[in-house]
Every structure is written in C-alpha cells, then in structure tokens.
Amino acid sequence: MTYDVAVIGGGMVGTAIGYGCASRGAHTALLDQGDLSLRAARANAGLIYSQGKGEGLPAYAAWTRRSVRLWSDFAELMASAAGRSIGFRRRGVISYCLGEDELQARRDLIHRMHNQHGGPASPVHVLDRHEVEALLPDAQLGPRVVGGSYSPEDCDVNALPLLRALNAGFLQAGGVHLLERTVTRIAPQGDGFTITSDRDTVQARKIVVACGLGIPHLAPMVGLHAPVRPVRGQMIVTERLAPTLPIPGSGVRQIEEGVVQIGTTTEEGETNPATTVADLARMAGRAAQVIPALAQARIVRSWAGIRPMTPDGCPIYQQSPMHPGAFVAVCHSGVTLCAVHAGPLAEAILAGTLPNDVTDLHPDRFNAHAA
Ligand SMILES: Cc1cc2nc3c(=O)[nH]c(=O)nc-3n(C[C@H](O)[C@H](O)[C@H](O)COP(=O)(O)OP(=O)(O)OC[C@H]3O[C@@H](n4cnc5c(N)ncnc54)[C@H](O)[C@@H]3O)c2cc1C
Numbered sequence: 001m002t003y004d005v006a007v008i009g010g011g012m013v014g015t016a017i018g019y020g021c022a023s024r025g026a027h028t029a030l031l032d033q034g035d036l037s038l039r040a041a042r043a044n045a046g047l048i049y050s051q052g053k054g055e056g057l058p059a060y061a062a063w064t065r066r067s068v069r070l071w072s073d074f075a076e077l078m079a080s081a082a083g084r085s086i087g088f089r090r091r092g093v094i095s096y097c098l099g100e101d102e103l104q105a106r107r108d109l110i111h112r113m114h115n116q117h118g119g120p121a122s123p124v125h126v127l128d129r130h131e132v133e134a135l136l137p138d139a140q141l142g143p144r145v146v147g148g149s150y151s152p153e154d155c156d157v158n159a160l161p162l163l164r165a166l167n168a169g170f171l172q173a174g175g176v177h178l179l180e181r182t183v184t185r186i187a188p189q190g191d192g193f194t195i196t197s198d199r200d201t202v203q204a205r206k207i208v209v210a211c212g213l214g215i216p217h218l219a220p221m222v223g224l225h226a227p228v229r230p231v232r233g234q235m236i237v238t239e240r241l242a243p244t245l246p247i248p249g250s251g252v253r254q255i256e257e258g259v260v261q262i263g264t265t266t267e268e269g270e271t272n273p274a275t276t277v278a279d280l281a282r283m284a285g286r287a288a289q290v291i292p293a294l295a296q297a298r299i300v301r302s303w304a305g306i307r308p309m310t311p312d313g314c315p316i317y318q319q320s321p322m323h324p325g326a327f328v329a330v331c332h333s334g335v336t337l338c339a340v341h342a343g344p345l346a347e348a349i350l351a352g353t354l355p356n357d358v359t360d361l362h363p364d365r366f367n368a369h370a371a
Pocket residue numbers: 008009010011012013014015031032033034037038039040041042043044045046047048049181182183184210211212213214215218232233234235263264304305306307308330331332333334335336337
C-alpha cells in the first residue's frame with residue numbers, strides 16, 4: 001500500500017495536517033503511538049491565543065493572525081465532523097495582571113509588539129481594573145488585580161472534542177489510522193519513503209514528521225532539523241460553578257459546562273507527566289488572587305502534559321533539501337495554529353512546498369543565531 005501522504009504523530013499538529021490532506025482528497029495515513037504516549041494534545045488549555053506571539057519573529061505573529069482569523073469557519077467544519085459542539089467561543093481572552101509591575105511589563109510587551117514590523121498577531125488592549133470589571137460584571141476581582149490585557153479576536157475551544165473532531169473528519173475524508181505503533185525508522189526509497197514501525201512497514205510519496213517530542217529522533221533520518229525539548233505544563237479543573245466568567249482568561253477560564261480551568265506551569269526539561277503539589281498550590285493561589293471566590297471551589301482533577309518546545313518558542317516548518325517530499329512541523333501552540341495547519345499548510349504540502357508565510361519559520365534561523 002502506497003499512501004500519498006503519511007503523517008507521523010497523531011497529536012494536535014499531526015492530526016490537523018492529516019485532516020487537511022485527507023479532506024483535500026489525498027490518500028493519507030496517520031501513524032501514532034498508544035494512548036499512554038506523551039501527548040500535549042490531550043493536556044492543553046484550549047486557548048486560541050495571540051498575545052505576545054511572534055515577538056522578534058514577525059512571521060510567527062502573522063501566521064498566528066491568519067490562524068485566529070480562519071478559526072470561526074474551521075470550528076464550524078470541526079463541529080460538523082464531530083456531530084457535536086467543540087465549545088468554540090470567540091469572546092476574546094483576558095490576561096490578568098497582579099500588581100503594577102506585571103501591568104507595566106504587559107504594557108511594554110504590547111508596545112514592543114506594536115512597534116515591530118507587521119504589528120501584533122491580533123489587536124490587544126491594555127485595560128485598567130475598572131475595564132476588566134466591566135467585562136466580567138458578575139465576578140468579584142481580588143484586590144491585587146490592577147488590570148490586564150485583552151485581545152478581542154482571540155477564542156477558546158474544548159480541546160478534547162477538537163481532537164476527536166479532527167480524527168472524525170480525517171476518517172470521514174477516507175484517512176487511514178495506523179495507531180498503536182511507534183515509528184522507528186524512515187528512509188527515502190524511489191520517489192517516496194518507507195516508514196518502519198514496531199508493527200509494520202508502509203510506503204508514502206510524502207511524509208510529514210509531526211510527532212512532537214519524537215521529532216529529534218526521526219527527522220535527521222531524512223535530512224530534517226527540528227530541535228525540540230520537553231517543557232511540562234500542569235492544569236487544574238474545579239467543580240462546576242455558577243457562570244461568572246463569560247470571557248476566558250489566560251490562567252483562569254470557565255468553560256461552558258461551568259468548571260474553571262486553572263493553569264499552567266512552564267517547567268523546563270521535565271519529561272514525567274506528573275503533577276506536583278507545590279506547583280498546583282502556586283497555580284491555585286494565583287487564581288484565588290484573581291477571583292477570590294475560587295478559594296472555596298473544590299478541585300476535581302489535575303494533570304500535566306509535556307509540550308514540545310523549540311529553542312526560541314516559535315514554530316518550525318521545513319521541507320528536506322536532501323529528500324524533497326519530507327516535511328517537519330512542530331510548535332507549542334498547536335490549538336491556536338490548528339486552523340492554518342489543517343488549511344494552508346496541508347494545501348501547500350500536497351503541492352510539494354510550504355506556504356510563503358512560514359519561510360522565516362525555517363530551522364536555519366538557529367544556524368544564523370549560532371553564527
Ligand atoms: C498544559 C498545557 C497547556 C497548553 N495550552 C495550550 C493552549 O491553550 N493553546 C495552544 O494553542 N496550545 C496549548 N498547549 C500546547 C499544545 O497542546 C501543543 O502545541 C500541541 O499539543 C503540540 O502538538 P503536537 O502534535 O506537536 O505534539 P503532541 O500533542 O505531543 O503529539 C505528538 C504525538 O506524536 C506521537 N509520537 C511521538 N513519537 C512517535 C513515534 N516515534 N511514532 C509514532 N508516533 C509518535 C505521540 O504518540 C503523540 O500522540 C498546551 C500544552 C500544555 C502541555
């Protein structure tokens with residue numbers, strides 16, 4: 001069996017690209033490990049979030065902007081593929097600031113982004129405390145909340161139904177799941193590639209290496225270079241509460257079902273997807289400073305996920321110069337960028353190229369930095 005495209009990695013990035021290829025008529029296989037693999041796609045906060053994205057790399061800001069704008073139409077496609085809501089809301093996202101130092105740092109970031117070529121990924125406003133209160137009339141803010149920033153075009157989504165919808169859409173478009181296998185080797189062969197896993201071998205004319213933390217092992221086999229390191233993030237979910245937070249916040253987000261998601265941490269080098277009491281306590285403490293009523297809420301669940309992180313935190317896309325037809329894709333904003341991965345990126349890969357938007361997101365930028 002020779003596929004048009006084989007995507008290695010069934011997380012948020014690989015599944016979006018696989019769906020995008022299959023829904024454009026390509027005979028596509030999606031290869032992924034078992035359910036116990038390190039999968040950030042199952043652990044994330046579900047924000048489609050643009051604030052600060054692309055500082056120092058305008059191409060990332062523009063790519064994020066394109067995705068945020070495509071998200072409404074994409075969400076409709078996903079809800080129809082899943083046959084249910086994926087919890088998509090475009091209400092903007094608030095980032096709360098505790099104390100004047102945080103607010104000043106946020107002002108400075110927004111100022112730098114505005115002065116950067118192309119501007120920020122989407123409009124961002126600095127709000128004082130009264131303006132935050134006006135957005136959340138039913139919430140009592142803690143005394144240390146001096147304001148925040150607000151990006152009205154940002155959105156949120158329920159990440160697990162999204163992943164399910166991507167998989168459903170992929171199958172409906174004739175995609176083939178090759179699950180419960182670890183790819184151990186990829187090799188160029190003829191005008192395509194042979195992909196060997198611990199279960200079998202398949203052939204494909206094009207391959208996309210999109211397996212998160214598995215990339216550094218596989219990518220060099222076909223001349224691709226995408227350094228990623230593990231960065232752990234922890235999350236908390238409370239019991240269902242009366243709706244008081246209609247606008248999602250970065251770090252404190254009440255979803256439609258009423259539960260409040262609290263998070264997250266950024267822990268370098270951690271590969272164990274375990275939570276720690278000290279970190280959960282710190283996250284819960286900050287959330288209770290933002291919304292003091294949360295101190296009374298019961299925590300029903302907490303979890304950790306391991307993000308694949310690039311050296312500068314920005315995405316990497318590359319087609320192999322030695323073996324055209326082999327691509328790599330990785331980012332730490334797989335939800336935010338889902339719409340561009342399933343759309344323009346998949347379309348370009350089928351055409352044997354990468355979108356012009358991502359030219360500057362090539363891994364050569366790390367060589368330039370080193371030089
Ligand atoms: C706590 C937390 C909060 C986050 N919040 C947000 C957010 O609000 N918004 C946002 O945009 N992003 C968020 N993210 C990031 C987002 O989840 C990641 O960007 C995204 O999941 C990365 O997707 P991925 O497909 O590259 O990697 P993963 O989700 O890690 O998936 C990689 C897949 O590749 C498979 N794999 C690995 N090696 C192999 C191999 N050799 N053979 C076969 N399969 C292999 C694994 O089984 C896995 O399924 C968050 C992440 C965390 C951890």
